[in-house]
Amino acid sequence: MKAAILHAPGGLERIEIVERDRPEPAAHEILVQVHASSLNYHDYVVAIGGIPTEDQRVLMSDGAGEVVAIGDDVTQFAVGDRVISTFFPNWVDGPISLAKRAGTPGDRGPGMAAQFVAGAENAFTHAPAGYSHVQAATLPCAALTAWRALMVEARIKPGDTVLVLGSGGVSIFALQFARVAGAKVIATTSSQSKADRLTELGAEHVVNYAEDPKWGKTVKQLTGGRGVDAVVEIGGPDTLGQSIAACRMGGHISLIGVLTGVKGEVPTAAFFYANLTMTGISVGSRCQQQDMVRAIEASGIVPVVDSEFELADLAEAFAYQKAQKHFGKICLTL
Known part of the structure; x- marks a missing residue:
């Protein structure tokens, strides 16, 4: 079978497509023929060596x-079932812990950029009915992050207002989840063409x-001076x-990304004056993923796929991701 591996210490030029033996499932494991993956910022950081991993690691979390x-002794799946991976294979339910964070595919464990993958049945869930493999591959990281941010942590409700930043995978899913939950959405972008598409999606x-x-002040003015109920914050220190300025009193910020860096000043006075809460979000649990899949099937949400690349063009796909010209998810077909 073909697989995309990364030679240490990393770099897009050090990605190689190799032939490996097809694995066989052990007890409590399933063997999955992988048809698609999708690119996340986490995958890119691993690929360029920003997150060190072992030599010849198979890439991709989704x-x-x-x-x-x-x-x-497999009880949850049968041959022919369509499945998706989980970002944290050991986080089935309950609060996060160091042990539950271990083994992320493509990082601390074998990745999904391989034509066949064997893994514990608890490391997968069923895919939404009616989804293509490409559509399903967009869910394990970006969609679940957005789901947990809004539905689990912020607990949005009809009539709330949600602020999403940009038009990457997490932000688009957050917009879609917020809209089907009955919330209003305000979005930010620097592109008029992307602004038009965000409006079409319901912003x-x-x-x-x-x-x-x-x-931030402008967003607050757009709510009549009240402020937004929840923010899906993907920028980090520069945003x-x-x-914080956009939030209402008692609002919630889900801190998801660090696209503008890992250190910066926080206006602490404004934060505590507004009695805000902020939660660091790193994807979610298997049970949360199952909840999300049921909600997707009930709502009819369709992922926004920007483009598709073949496995052999993974380095090119990462370069396209770095250029930040995409709208929605970049996917990989195997």
Whole structure:
């Protein structure tokens, strides 16, 4: 079988497509023929060596495919089932812990950029009915992160207002989940063409952050001065201050990304004055993923796929991701 591996210490030029033996499932494991994956910022950081991993690690955290064999004592899947991977294979339910964070595919464990993957049945869930493999592959990281941010941590309800930043995978899913939950959405972008697409997806207002450096104040004004109930914060230090300025009293910020860096100043006075809460979000549990899949099937949400690359073009896909020209998810077909 073919697989995409990374030679240490990393770099897009050190990705190689190799032939490996097809694995066989052990007890409590399933063998999945992987048909698609999707690119996340985490995958890119691993690929360039920002997150060190072992030499010749198979890349990619997200995977979608079909069960082609099962090991002894498997009870949750049958041959022919369509499945998706989980970002944290050891986090089934309950609060996160160091042990539950271990083994992320493509990072601390074998990744999904391989035509066949064997893993514990608890490391997968069923894919939404009616989804293609490409659509299903967008869910394990980006969609679940957005789901946990809004539904689990912020606990949004009909009539709330949600602020999403940009038009990457997490932000688009957050917009879609918020809309089907009955919430209003305000989005930010620096592109008029992307603003138009965000509006088409249901954003009530779109603010151009490149033209408006005090966009947090503008967002608050768009809510009549009350502020937003929840923010899906993907930027980090350079955007956090504006996200705080956009919030209502008692609002919630889900800190998801560090696209602008890992250190910066926080306007602490404004934060505690507004009695805000902030939660660091690193994807979610298997049970949360199962809840999300049921909600997707009930709501009819369709993932926004920007483009598809073949396995052999994974380095090119990462370069496209780095350029930040995409809208929605970049996917990989195997």
